[in-house]
Amino acid sequence: MRTIVVGTRQSQLALTQTGQVINALKQICELQALPFQFEIRKILTKGDQILDVTLSKVGGKGLFVKEIEQAMMDKEIDLAVHSMKDMPSELPEGLMTGAVPRRVDPRDALISRVGTTLDELPQGAKVGTSSLRRASQLKAYRPDLHIESIRGNIDSRLRKLETEGFDAIILAAAGLYRMGWEDRITSFLPVDICLPAVGQGALGIECREEDEEVRHLLSLYNDPDTAATVAAERSFLGSLNGGCQVPIGAFASLHNKEWGDETPEGGIRLTGMVGSPDGTVILKETASGERPHELGEQVAEMLRSRGAEEILSEVRG
Missing domain, CATH: 3.40.190.10 (Periplasmic binding protein-like II)
Known part of the structure; x- marks a missing residue:
């Protein structure tokens, strides 16, 4: 029986949600008669060590995942449970998001x-x-x-x-x-007052592209609706080269009546926001479409045409 080693941050929340993911994977293994057991490996990240400085001043996105991703590339762990909002828009070569489970309240x-x-x-x-x-x-x-x-x-x-x-x-x-x-x-x-962070409320389960066994297991855990909406948000973020260092928010919904949003059946609706740190300028745009990646780029371009790039450049210094 293979032991799948699961990497996680050491915080109480990270350990709790990792335990919840492992319980869900164990149920899948029982139903599918898959011969896996699980072991947790706690990993200290830079973001957990620096607590007296705002995230925007110490690097933002990636602070909570780099050490975990390195452990995966070194084959010390086999998969990792991340809060999706902590994950950079691009993953290192050889790693992939194997599953995005059903999202909980993103607000x-x-x-x-x-x-x-x-x-x-x-x-x-x-x-x-x-x-x-x-x-x-x-x-x-x-x-x-x-x-x-x-x-x-x-x-x-x-x-x-x-x-x-x-x-x-x-x-x-x-x-x-x-x-x-x-x-x-x-x-x-409400999302019309405060758009969430990209991927907020969703988890990203990361694994090695070459690991066929883990990829198959995670494919059974993936929620296609959540994966599609989060992909649109992450495409938007990547198109603007954003992170924790800049005020960017986004929320995509897919024929979803929860959380005060409603979208026509079959389409994704994405709202994206770029703001100035002092709140004097808030730019928002909304578009709908079928293809998450293209939709994210479209909303980013709409904001870019209204001056979003200048705001972001000024914030980045």
Whole structure:
């Protein structure tokens, strides 16, 4: 029986979602009579070591995956479970996304110390987020808010809400759901106010292209609808050469009535956003299509024609 070694970050959320993935793969193995067992390998990434600086200042996307990908290329691990929003738009040669399981709620969630929604927060409230994307859109919607950086794992950020004088913090709803902490959510930020990060709410299961056994197993776990919508978002991100260093958001839906969005049967609708860090400029465009990659490029080009490249160049410095 082959032991498939699964690489993961060491955070509580990463270990929890890796355990959930392994349980799902075990069920598939039982149903398909596949002779595999699983072992977890914890890997410390650069992003987990640097907690006192905003992600945009230390490299953004890739910070949470490079060491894991190296372990896979060195054949120390066989697959890796990533939060899709942490994955760069291009993978190293020889690696591939073997599965994108069904997405959970992609929205951002507001956790308020006194139970107030975004609209109800007092004038000048102090709101914590580690994301330029969130900060840009929040400042555009509520210019009076004081947005301050807050880093760390979900549990440490929830603690900082109580100990560091924040009125509220913004976290991805998906992580709270996966941890079973959804009762902490005060309200959800609608996607028309705050577009999520590319791939938010989705996992990416990465493996080696040459590993036929693992590729076959992961193909049975893949959710085609989620894979298609996330592919459109990632194509958009790649076309703009974006990452955590710049305020970019996107959300694609596929004949999906969840999360306050509805798309005509059969097509993907993608909305993309580029904003200035201070929220004074927010550019958004929406398009629909059948081909995820081309749709992502189309929305990127629509934004580029409105000056998105100049905003991004200025942010990158």
